[in-house]
Amino acid sequence: MEKFPRGRASDGSRRDAFHSESRGEPVGPKETVLAPPLAPPPGPLPANPGVSFRPAWLKRLSLPPAWLETALAELASPTPEGGPPPEDAAASDLLDLLQVLDLTSLSGDDTVTRVRALARRARNPLPMPLRKALGIPAGTACPAAVCVFPAFLEEVRQVLQGSTVRLATVAGGFPHGLSPLEVRVQEVRSCLSLGAQEIDVVIRREWALRGKWERLYDEIRALREGAGEATLKVILATGELGDPQRMARTALVAMMAGADFVKTSTGKEATNATLPAGLALAHAIRAYFESTGFPVGLKPAGGIRTVSEAFRWLRLAARHLGGPWTRPALFRIGASALLDDLLLRLRQGSRGEGDTV
Numbered sequence: 001m002e003k004f005p006r007g008r009a010s011d012g013s014r015r016d017a018f019h020s021e022s023r024g025e026p027v028g029p030k031e032t033v034l035a036p037p038l039a040p041p042p043g044p045l046p047a048n049p050g051v052s053f054r055p056a057w058l059k060r061l062s063l064p065p066a067w068l069e070t071a072l073a074e075l076a077s078p079t080p081e082g083g084p085p086p087e088d089a090a091a092s093d094l095l096d097l098l099q100v101l102d103l104t105s106l107s108g109d110d111t112v113t114r115v116r117a118l119a120r121r122a123r124n125p126l127p128m129p130l131r132k133a134l135g136i137p138a139g140t141a142c143p144a145a146v147c148v149f150p151a152f153l154e155e156v157r158q159v160l161q162g163s164t165v166r167l168a169t170v171a172g173g174f175p176h177g178l179s180p181l182e183v184r185v186q187e188v189r190s191c192l193s194l195g196a197q198e199i200d201v202v203i204r205r206e207w208a209l210r211g212k213w214e215r216l217y218d219e220i221r222a223l224r225e226g227a228g229e230a231t232l233k234v235i236l237a238t239g240e241l242g243d244p245q246r247m248a249r250t251a252l253v254a255m256m257a258g259a260d261f262v263k264t265s266t267g268k269e270a271t272n273a274t275l276p277a278g279l280a281l282a283h284a285i286r287a288y289f290e291s292t293g294f295p296v297g298l299k300p301a302g303g304i305r306t307v308s309e310a311f312r313w314l315r316l317a318a319r320h321l322g323g324p325w326t327r328p329a330l331f332r333i334g335a336s337a338l339l340d341d342l343l344l345r346l347r348q349g350s351r352g353e354g355d356t357v
Contacts, residue, residue, distance in 0.1 A: 026287030037322030050258030119159035172201030175266035220257035239271030272302025301334025
């Protein structure tokens, strides 16, 4: 199930650079909404080792409301920089979208039968007639990962074995983040021992809401250490953080502590993935990359059910981060119903309903 490897330090460790000096300090957005695209170095993407806690970065990171308003308006008006609008998406665009999905089932009534069916669908998401119509070999064009509760990791691992689909789970007191820290860290370690390749952990929102940034950093750092070499996605629960400025600062703290991805939501909040939250997180990712050279991924999750909604997120990532942030190593969408709409669009195209899919 190996896919999208992230690089390591020269000795294979992801921690050597933890106290390395940065290349600068994060600041606010530039005068223009569309800053130049970021360009990670060629080859395997370096894993984010994190940096020591730097409160000065948080003070300097700004997200002016006027910039956010302008950026949101610009996203609503597609231009060539952001790629084709959803109604003009070709089959290749839809297949690219398929490959950034984290196909997810995180319901309290999940069963072994349900999650195994989900994993089988991830291995072969396209029905055979559709594959033939599109000329796609079996075993290709699959979601990036399947994300389930830890109790189902072994069953899903068995189904995914030999595929390119990665095994993902949630831990760290999901979805509330309020278990004692030592319990959350042990849960992360247990997921690692069960074969999880990607672990989505949730923060304790209180520390962000009260501005206790170093407490937040220390907790995420402990979860990062517990996750070992697994990809760590840190869920910020942006719908409960209030304003975009706080969202951006929370994301920056998570990256300082070693997050590989910052993720909007658990999917359980009243407000989940929103474009203002996405812009706040993208700005923090850009600031961190410009300061350290370490690329960190973006994962919106919760309520993204249609191709049109998903393409808005891809447009945001392309315009405010760059091309590498539209591919699985640095961009994911946590969803399940989205796959149904995506398949519907592919079927319409394969039947020749219009010139595009």
